[in-house]
Amino acid sequence: MSVPTESPGTGSYSDWFWWEEVSNGLYLIRERFFEAGKRANIWLLQGSQRDLVIDTGLGLRNLPNYLMSVGLIGTKPVLAVVTNIHFDHSGGLHHFDRVAVHRAEASALMRGDNFETATWLYDWEVKRPPHRGWRAKNYRVQSVAPDRILDDGDIINLGNRQLTVLHMPGHSRGSICLHDQENRILFSGDVVYNGTLIDWLPSSDISDYIQSCKRLMTLVDNNLVVKVLPGHFDPFDAERLYNLASSYVANAGVCHKITSCGARYIASLTLWWKNYGK
Numbered sequence: 272m273s274v275p276t277e278s279p280g281t282g283s284y285s286d287w288f289w290w291e292e293v294s295n296g297l298y299l300i301r302e303r304f305f306e307a308g309k310r311a312n313i314w315l316l317q318g319s320q321r322d323l324v325i326d327t328g329l330g331l332r333n334l335p336n337y338l339m340s341v342g343l344i345g346t347k348p349v350l351a352v353v354t355n356i357h358f359d360h361s362g363g364l365h366h367f368d369r370v371a372v373h374r375a376e377a378s379a380l381m382r383g384d385n386f387e388t389a390t391w392l393y394d395w396e397v398k399r400p401p402h403r404g405w406r407a408k409n410y411r412v413q414s415v416a417p418d419r420i421l422d423d424g425d426i427i428n429l430g431n432r433q434l435t436v437l438h439m440p441g442h443s444r445g446s447i448c449l450h451d452q453e454n455r456i457l458f459s460g461d462v463v464y465n466g467t468l469i470d471w472l473p474s475s476d477i478s479d480y481i482q483s484c485k486r487l488m489t490l491v492d493n494n495l496v497v498k499v500l501p502g503h504f505d506p507f508d509a510e511r512l513y514n515l516a517s518s519y520v521a522n523a524g525v526c527h528k529i530t531s532c533g534a535r536y537i538a539s540l541t542l543w544w545k546n547y548g549k
């Protein structure tokens with residue numbers, strides 16, 4: 272996947288963010304100078320009554336100010352929701368006035384718990400630092416008090432669009448997907464994307480992940496999804512969603528659990544050292 276060096280929108284070449292219109296009222300935004308697979312997709316969904324930003328990136332630049340400057344938001348209220356609180360999704364939340372998060376991760380976000388946000392950033396991943404002397408080792412997700420706590424089945428109402436919250440733990444305890452039932456679009460966050468799925472972080476759970484993948488397979492079986500807009504990499508269709516979810520279920524056997532357990536131990540130690548050990 273490569274991100275164009277020129278924005279297709281009105282942003283200038285030097286902008287930190289890049290954006291494109293995916294369909295009417297739906298935009299993809301990326302952080303151009305965060306060059307790593309960890310770079311999260313940021314989705315903007317414009318509604319008739321309010322706009323929704325799904326995931327917020329690292330927060331090294333002010334995203335709502337940028338969206339305002341290029342005319343993508345403005346007169347309506349804006350809600351920022353995270354599909355999980357890992358740093359690549361939640362780092363920009365503190366720039367927003369209104370924030371929503373799943374109940375299982377709300378307290379960690381409020382504490383600014385950088386162990387649970389899995390903050391894991393290197394200098395070389397940020398090609399254009401926000402200021403002179405900036406160092407990744409000092410980067411932290413800031414604590415944020417959410418306005419709205421989400422549970423499975425909740426509806427986020429944008430006026431002309433409704434998104435249903437699907438709690439899909441496994442990658443993290445509070446991972447969610449957002450389902451636009453009318454248009455059969457699934458914002459899948461980190462539950463599924465076109466890449467190796469991660470189930471070895473401190474709040475990951477393989478048994479939960481299997482159940483979440485089975486739930487995704489049921490969505491496809493019932494013809495409720497035609498397009499998936501993931502938390503990383505490029506969009507894909509329902510067939511690919513089914514393949515990714517069913518592959519995870521098929522491969523999550525004993526060998527995988529042992530390997531994942533080892534990786535989780537190392538990741539937990541590393542994150543503990545990065546965030547508490549200095």
Ligand SMILES: [Zn+2]
Nearest residue numbers: 311359461502
């Ligand atoms: Zn992510």
